[in-house]
Amino acid sequence: MRALYSAPALGLVAAVFLLPVGQALWTSLHRVWRQVPHETPFVGLENYRLLLASDRFWAALGHTTVFTAGSVALELALGLGLALLVHRKIRGRGVVRAAVLVPWVLPTVVSSLLWGWIYHDRYGLANHLLLTLGVLAEPRVWLGDPVLAMAAAIVADVWKTTPYVALILLTGLQAVDPVVYEAGALDGAAGARAFRYLTLPLLLPSMAVALMFRTLDAFRVFDLIYVLTRGGPGGSTETVSVLAYQLLFQDLDFGRGAAMGILILAAGAMIGTGYLWALRFARGAG
Amino acid sequence: MRHARRLVPALAIAAALAWCTGPVLWQLVTALKSTEELYRVPPGWLPASPTLEHFARVFDGHPFGRNLLNSAVVAAASALAALAFGSLAAYGLAILKLPGTRLVLGAALGAAMFPPIALVSPLFTLFDRLGLLNTYLALIVPHAALALPLTLWVLTSYFGEIPPDILKAAQVDGCTPLGALWHILLPVAAPGLATAGILAFIYSWNEFLFALSLAGTGEVRTVTVAIALFPGLEEVPWGQIAAASLIVTAPVIVVVLLLQRRIVAGLTAGALGG
Structure with a gap:
């Protein structure tokens, strides 16, 4: 009886997570073109095989890895x-605490467009600043x-x-007891x-x-790339999520999309499990 | 040496401030410049003759007012739904100590880190079959579900801090469990509800992938999609984009700055609760 309190939440989660994942698994094993919705023959693992045999898939995985490693490493260092x-x-820390929230609260679409304007090859702030400071001798076509x-x-x-x-x-810092530092001193x-x-x-x-939250978040990046470069130039920033989106809504190939x-989901689950396992191992060892 | 000790942090503070707010201030400068001034090389640091023409034109050729309304409706509805579902579940977990608490919070962690792109094709197919594509419901349902994990964490941690005696007293007075939730717990946990609600609202207001793929065309298009599709086939209207961005961002920034402490507490409760 008491378990009923969780029922609505579990129902919603089932409707939006479990049911769709089942549906996606089914679709991934069939040939499903958006234009011919009534002919969906079973093709086994053909969609997966085609993906894993394509250069575009491995390129997207490579871009995603570079993006994830680069951004997470920098974020961790600067964040620390x-x-x-x-x-x-010190004076001014209250203002900074408020100011750091500004980038975080911006819609990613807005921050992508904002940076797109900064990166503009002719009128952008990036070129102007770097030329003025003497870092660059000539303007760059950033994107x-x-x-x-x-x-x-x-x-x-x-x-x-x-x-x-x-x-x-x-x-984490605030949770450290000051006594630790006094004893250390x-x-x-x-x-x-x-x-x-x-x-x-x-x-x-x-x-x-x-690290775990940011890795999983960067691995599934979509908005930022899609709005900033659409995966370009020449597919050079196409990440796995952008590739999936293009398969679905540009190629209209729902089977492969x-x-x-499913592959992205599996990769995310592996990364997450790996981190949790490493965390548990570290705790056990420490 | 003593000077350096004071100077270095001061410089670091200044740099952090400039780095965080600079790009947004540049957006403001851009929005206030005239079109002619936008395309001047080198760019001026301040608008020579500030104008609101871009703000006016955002509403002129586009259904931008409607887009704002759509985002507000979807965000409010999904935040309310996440609060309703979340507070019931958090009540079960934190107060009634239902079995499987760790499992549910763990599942919420998994759900929070779920790659949304994996949901796009099946939700598109399902909503297509139900005739729900390009309706408010097509966004409210997934937005509520994806905001639920954070809502659940924030509310569970708030409920957990409420002294059990209050609830015992309520039981003695003949309150049913559901009555205790409604009459006692929710009023006491109002700050928690506000925090969770605001975080859910912001998530939905900012969301792009579902908004683009499940309701990207037609009347229910939200602001994030509208802004992303501003760059039409012709020249990119940077001034209008900047103006529209400010309009979309301003309310969220104001709310967050006003409720800074609570938001930070809620945000980190989510991250550290798992």
């Missing part, structure tokens, strides 16, 4: 710096070059999500040594959590 900065009792476009997407993502990492790490641990031997180890659980979705 930001968290340490706002954790100190027209495969390497630069990926770097540009990573910077835009770092801008948007570093605040989130900083907030998680800040919560008596043992001669201050400044850099205190950071290395006290702050960092105590912060590791928060960092692991931030669904298979792509």
